[in-house]
Amino acid sequence: MVERYNPNISSNDLTATPDSKSGELLAWIRSLQQALTVEVDHGFTDIQGRKNKFSSFVSDYLLKCPSLDIPEYELCKLKELAFEFKIYSSMSTDRRRRIIVQTRQSLHDLHKYKEGAETTKLLNLKIKKSQDLNFNKKSSSSDILSLESQISAIKGVGPKQAEKLSGIGLFFIRDLINYFPRDYVDYTSLKTIDKTQSGQNVTIVAKIRRCSSFKSPKNPNLSILELFIKDKTGGMKITRFFAGRRSSSIAYVKSQQSLYPVGATIAVSGLVKESRYGKSINDPLIEIIDTPNSYLKSRTIGQIFPVYSLTDGITADKFRDLIQSILYLTSDIKDSIPIDILNRLDLPSKKDAFFQIHNPQNSKTLAKARRRIVFEEFLLLQLSLLLRRELHKKCNSPQLSIEQNSNGLVEKFLSILPFSLTSAQKRVLKEIELDIVKSEPMSRLLQGDVGSGKTVIAISALLTAVQSGWQGAFMAPTEVLARQHYQTLNKWIPQLELNVDLLTGSTPKSRRKQILADLSNGATKILVGTHALFEDPVVFERLGLVVVDEQHRFGVKQRNKLLNKGLQPHLLTMTATPIPRTLALTLHGDLDVSQLDELPPGRTPISTQLISPKDKQYAYDLIRGEINKGHQIYVVLPLIEESEKLELSAAVDVYHQLSTEIFSEFTVELLHGKMKSHEKQEVIKNFLNKKSDILVSTTVIEVGVDVPNASVMLIENSDRFGLAQLHQLRGRVGRGASKSYCLLSHQNKNKLSRQRLEVLVNSNDGFEISEIDLRFRGPGQVLGTKQSGLPDFALASLAEDTDVLELARNEARNLLDSDPQLKNNSMLRMLIKAKWDKLKIGNKLN
Missing domain, CATH: 3.40.50.300 (P-loop containing nucleotide triphosphate hydrolases)
Structure with a gap:
């Protein structure tokens, strides 16, 4: 049995002293997890210990993380959380819950990092990064090129390529540097063959044991090279494909085979696949390692390389080369955020962040670079909103009076x-x-x-x-x-x-x-x-x-x-x-x-259930029973954005099936978005006046229809709705004193889809549900509209960067407290002015 956290012991009593550093970290995580569990069990009351309150203990203990081999960005998170726990006692219950959830997630991430860390000391792979290649030396054209130069001024970029780049909004070198990768392929995970798993991007150092080549029996213009490599832990097949007319030449294929002599040591980077024949990597990056101390020539093997969103006619390799050729100009980027803030938050300079986002040295520098750029995006937004708020407060408005008497x-x-x-x-x-x-x-x-x-x-x-x-x-x-x-x-x-x-x-x-x-x-x-x-x-x-x-x-x-x-x-x-x-x-x-955050008394909790196709009869029996008790029913269908005709057709089909086959003894009416206003009102009026028993509807009833007598809501194809939207729909029943039901009918066999719907079954907390929905579907979908006024971010994610947003909000407040008009931060002021419209804030104050 695991010993539970005792709130009567102080942080000094809980110093972990295991034999190894790894054990020390795990003991530290375990102590914090136990403390968090006790606080949750006590209803987020900031429980009092023998010497300290819960918040004080956690705030101190978070700063005592055994930091050996822990990523810097994780340590930054812990510092921020420690600061949050200092003000825990003044927080609302909801915010306390959020902080504890964030802390648990950080501890989980640390645990995963420790578990997944593979020792690479035995793998000898020497990689020369761009910084080692005199990267910061300016080229011979450095006196010509600047951040404001047109892309066509770059050597090797002709008019046709410049025109194609303009198609994705790239005109100047500054645009190129601000065009961030959409993803990364990480080959920094050095593995022995026995430790590789299907679906992993890995780099392996091994010796060639066999090498053969042959032409495809089905395609005369396709040749195949197969290597069998082996290290001390096992073996693996490597396959390369050569397509095109040149590959039909036996001489060419044999020349490729001769590049990989048996006994040579090679570095291989690629995606591991597994079949009944064992593990393999198809079309990997391969380089012969000449001597144990020689550097790799490849700029991608064993490294993290960026993946960009491109257009037709621009290859990934050419675009990466283009970015690399002008990255030295990042040294000209000026910082807009005061240096004391960057130092305090352990954030890199803007020029370093932009360099590393395109050319990451490792996962740590990439994470720090991304965090720095995301922080600036959020800081600009929060400064804009707070400035707008202050400007708004200076306007004159009607000064209304409050009459505290019975005649008011x-x-x-x-x-x-x-x-x-x-x-x-x-x-x-x-x-x-x-x-x-x-x-x-x-x-x-x-x-x-x-x-x-x-x-x-x-x-x-x-x-x-x-x-x-x-x-x-x-x-x-x-x-x-x-x-x-x-x-x-x-x-x-x-x-x-x-x-x-x-x-x-x-x-x-x-x-x-x-x-x-x-x-x-x-x-x-x-x-x-x-x-x-x-x-x-x-x-x-x-x-x-x-x-x-x-x-x-x-x-x-x-x-x-x-x-x-x-x-x-x-x-x-x-x-x-x-x-x-x-x-x-x-x-x-x-x-x-x-x-x-409180519902009126007398509300009976709604019973939410998942209904698969085989459970449909149960749903119909429940509906029939409720109608016989004098209650009414909603049957809701999803909107079909691709086709209004298809949506209407689906609604009419369900209405026809229910009214003529399944519930022919009851009055069923149909409500959909294509009806005229007076027709909608007539249907709603009939339902309100109990003239109809079942209302088949698209989501026009999501808001605006209040029928206390309705006790069942059957939502068809519920997996096509967002969680927040389902929660709103569910709120249309359970408005009277009778027990109510929300039946989520779904046909999707996808495990993730079912897990998402189970959130509704297990929770009635709208804010908790919307937080989960945000992670599943993103902000635009949570709000249910693309015209939601959300700003466009280059890197920031509202689902994943919540801690950075809170941090930016606090720093924005601190900045404006000391410099209300940003007179001492002219670059920030200039950027806010430039982005005021882009952030969709507009010139008016509301």
Whole structure:
């Protein structure tokens, strides 16, 4: 039995003293893992030990890593985590959970690194890197070439090649240096033959035992050279293929065979394959090693070499040669980040990072180079967002008043609700009230799962604007959702004697004219609408607050058009799509964030189950039973982006099967995106009024339909949805007191696909689900739209570089604290100005 971590012992008591350095590292990892487990078991309470609290122990212990043979980038991660644990006690529970997850991942990475480290001391392979080849010597044309030179000025680049390179956006040498590899092939893993595994890129040093060549019996222009190599641990077949007319010559093939005499020592780099005949490498890189002390001539054997995204007519080898020929110019790159920050964070200079990203010396220097470039990308973004936020705060906005008495509109509204606010709703409402009484405009993002009560918060905020003498706008991405909000408002607002209107694309002209008139003269206090609110004829008399629902579905420019209709109104954006912290920092780094992390009482947890084709009858029996109990059912189909016709056809087919064959005794209706607005409303109205039992729908019901009587959601082809989207769909049931079910039907036999869906089965935490979805599918897919306003990064990954993003955010804050206008950091200021539009931030503040 493994001894568990005891919270009553101090960090001094836990000094590991095993016999070997490897054992010392494993003991250190084990101690930390046990401490983390105890903290998780105690609910992230920062448990008190005999001498220290958990956070203090971990912060100190992370800095005591036995650092022998540990990569520098891993040590950097540990230092950053140690800093995070210093402020652990002031963190929210969610953030504490995230830090512990990150720490566990780092410990896992360290363990894997230690396990996978192969000793290479016995393998004698001398590699001469570019740095050893007088690489930093400037060429004879160095007085001509510079970073701003055109690519056509490079020796050997003709007009045709320059034209092809321009097709992928490469015009100047600076463009070439900024064109980072999309991947790397790593041949630095020196292995003995017995240690190689199928699927690995490896380098082997061995002796040739046999060599033969022959022509392909099927292709006269293909010849094959086979080597059998052997080291002290085993043997392996090496095969090279020679294609073309020249290879049909026996003399040529024999000349190739003569290059590899039996008994010679060779270095081989390639991808290991395994079959019933044993291990082999096809078409590897091969070089004869003349003497034990001679350097390899190859620039790729035993090394990491870059792989670039190219276009027709440009070969990989030629492009690599082109990059290598101008890499000396990286010495002209100036650093934009202060040297003290680079030293403190153990980051290389920009010129070294750019050199190593194209010509990595080893995996450590590559990781550090990438981290340096990613850090700068994130730093520029975070500085831009924080500067935008400060600029925004300087604008004048309506200063709303909060009436804390029973006659106030907000108090009246809350008093007529048939339920009490949750503590989370009260907290968020207080945060909003503190914002809107200021003279600076509010910019707040409200996140919360489906059913957490965001609409009540939005209405309360709008009523605050109205009681202060201003108007409010409530904007939704779809007509279905806009109408739902309008109906919700109409349920309560008439009792408050306020005029509320709905403006959408399908509003009749005569009605539109009246709405616009009432809006401009101030008779309409709250206007609910879709993109129609952006149109120029829409003029508010005094717009004080804008509420934007599912805001990531609108472009920044669209939101700005509405905000320009008033004196910098307050902005409250809402989303039921749980946004991972990395995305929130990237998209909304200039917003304050409120989180509704509590569902109203009385909700029964939803039972989520995976349904394979053989389980379909179980699903149908469950649905029949629920309908007989008086409940209603959703059947949801995925959107088919490639073909709207195919999507409609699939929906009609399922509807026909359910209504005529499987559930002919029940009323089944169909809802899809191609229906006219009034047709959609009719179907939704029938479902709300219990006139239909089953609603077959595409994901138009993802937001906007609230039917407490619905108890089952069957999602067909659920593997085609994102996890965050499935979680939102699931939130459409379980809104009443009855037990509800979400059935995830799938036909995909892929193991990874099933594992992804099992996340939904095991978790109801929207933020945890969205974090996992981010890793699986990437940020654009998590947000469900390509027009999500995400900046384009050259190297940074929001899924993989979360620690660097947090680091950049902290450093951006520190920089602006000491230099608010970046007057002492002119290069950073210049880069931000150049990238302001590229980062899709725009000139407006909201």
